[in-house]
Amino acid sequence: MALIVQKFGGTSVGNPERIKNVAKRVAGYRAKGDKVVVVVSAMSGVTDNLIKMAKEIMPLPNEREMDVLLATGEQTTIALTAIALHALGVPAVSLTGAQAGIVTDGVHTKAKIQNITPRKIHELLDAGQVVIVAGFQGQTIEGQVTTLGRGGSDLTAIALAAALKADLCQIYTDVDGVYTADPRIVPTARKLDEISYDEMLELASLGAKVMQSRSVEFAKKFGVIFEVRSSLNDNPGTIVKEETKSMEGIVLRGVSLDKNQAKITLVAVPDKPGVAARIFKAIGDANVNVDMIVQNISHGSGTPATDISFTVDKPDLLKAQKVIEALRQEVGFGKVISSENIGKLSIVGVGMKSHTGVAGKMFENLAREGVNIDMISTSEIKISVVVDLAKGEQAMKAVHAAFLG
Ligand code: ASP
Ligand code: MG
Numbered sequence: 001m002a003l004i005v006q007k008f009g010g011t012s013v014g015n016p017e018r019i020k021n022v023a024k025r026v027a028g029y030r031a032k033g034d035k036v037v038v039v040v041s042a043m044s045g046v047t048d049n050l051i052k053m054a055k056e057i058m059p060l061p062n063e064r065e066m067d068v069l070l071a072t073g074e075q076t077t078i079a080l081t082a083i084a085l086h087a088l089g090v091p092a093v094s095l096t097g098a099q100a101g102i103v104t105d106g107v108h109t110k111a112k113i114q115n116i117t118p119r120k121i122h123e124l125l126d127a128g129q130v131v132i133v134a135g136f137q138g139q140t141i142e143g144q145v146t147t148l149g150r151g152g153s154d155l156t157a158i159a160l161a162a163a164l165k166a167d168l169c170q171i172y173t174d175v176d177g178v179y180t181a182d183p184r185i186v187p188t189a190r191k192l193d194e195i196s197y198d199e200m201l202e203l204a205s206l207g208a209k210v211m212q213s214r215s216v217e218f219a220k221k222f223g224v225i226f227e228v229r230s231s232l233n234d235n236p237g238t239i240v241k242e243e244t245k246s247m248e249g250i251v252l253r254g255v256s257l258d259k260n261q262a263k264i265t266l267v268a269v270p271d272k273p274g275v276a277a278r279i280f281k282a283i284g285d286a287n288v289n290v291d292m293i294v295q296n297i298s299h300g301s302g303t304p305a306t307d308i309s310f311t312v313d314k315p316d317l318l319k320a321q322k323v324i325e326a327l328r329q330e331v332g333f334g335k336v337i338s339s340e341n342i343g344k345l346s347i348v349g350v351g352m353k354s355h356t357g358v359a360g361k362m363f364e365n366l367a368r369e370g371v372n373i374d375m376i377s378t379s380e381i382k383i384s385v386v387v388d389l390a391k392g393e394q395a396m397k398a399v400h401a402a403f404l405g
Pocket of ligand 1: 136151
């Protein structure tokens with residue numbers, strides 16, 4: 001008898017028919033004698049729609065209220081899933097994040113899980129119930145409702161699998177697993193049987209929207225091996241686990257395109273110690289994640305000045321712009337140029353550590369397509385470039401063809 005955590009994403013619970021299918025699958029595992037904890041997302045589109053409504057009222061709504069609002073999405077799904085199990089004669093109970101014992105810090109809309117006390121879940125499992133937990137949400141010790149950042153239901157599932165010491169953690173989604181690239185953009189993309197945490201992490205954080213990256217980090221930290229697979233069929237998915245020797249033989253695992261970033265350029269920033277620190281400290285304090293940063297060589301006469309460009313998540317652009325404007329007096333820079341029309345194209349593979357010429361080959365293929373490179377960043381297992389959004393998909397196909405066929 002195994003303890004299984006199964007997470008179903010928004011499309012997998014997108015309508016009552018799909019929820020009934022989820023219930024059938026869960027019932028199947030339970031019939032084999034397994035204890036099942038189900039984590040569900042909001043029905044697809046629901047979270048986006050709630051955000052849209054709030055922003056129609058006010059562009060920057062209060063974040064505490066956003067959490068109260070967004071938590072309703074998952075709460076709808078847990079109840080419907082429990083009802084669908086009842087309809088099959090399976091005992092099931094839904095729990096909100098708070099009821100499931102998920103305690104977070106108080107950073108609204110991006111809360112971090114601090115601890116999980118799964119006492120209630122264990123009790124219910126022992127009583128023969130299927131337990132359905134609302135993903136993406138928790139509660140502070142003061143009892144405030146919090147959410148874990150977009151895509152946070154994955155984190156709920158992984159964190160619960162760790163806290164419950166689950167034998168198996170399955171992340172059900174609308175694709176068959178992790179692919180070498182998004183098959184909707186690159187038709188020759190292939191499903192991977194396995195991938196390392198680090199590769200998955202890079203792909204996730206790079207916008208291959210299979211999973212939220214924080215949840216993969218969490219899985220790595222706690223050694224939670226999980227499977228990403230489809231809720232629409234019975235095909236085996238992709239196993240995500242610690243890197244093995246055999247993984248290094250392959251140069252590239254995948255190519256991804258992140259269309260969810262925006263770029264901000266500060267022109268003529270005084271080139272002296274402490275300025276970059278001041279800017280990025282302020283942005284960090286506003287809880288805005290900065291990804292790439294590029295500083296150009298100082299040019300012009302007079303006080304040395306430099307241009308600093310950086311990227312943030314698109315939804316944080318407005319917030320980042322406000323933080324920057326608030327620093328104008330103190331720091332003294334020129335124009336601020338923002339662009340949402342960028343795409344970040346990345347290639348990822350642990351094999352890069354032991355193969356040479358990878359960057360050259362990538363850039364050569366971009367040049368051949370007439371794609372200009374705007375920013376570059378690298379890590380041990382990744383090379384990313386910022387390109388014009390309009391050329392992003394073309395660039396992705398070319399790079400995939402060059403490395404992965
Ligand atoms: N419903 C939330 C979102 O859309 C959380 C999730 O789906 O994982 O971001
Ligand atoms: Mg989702």
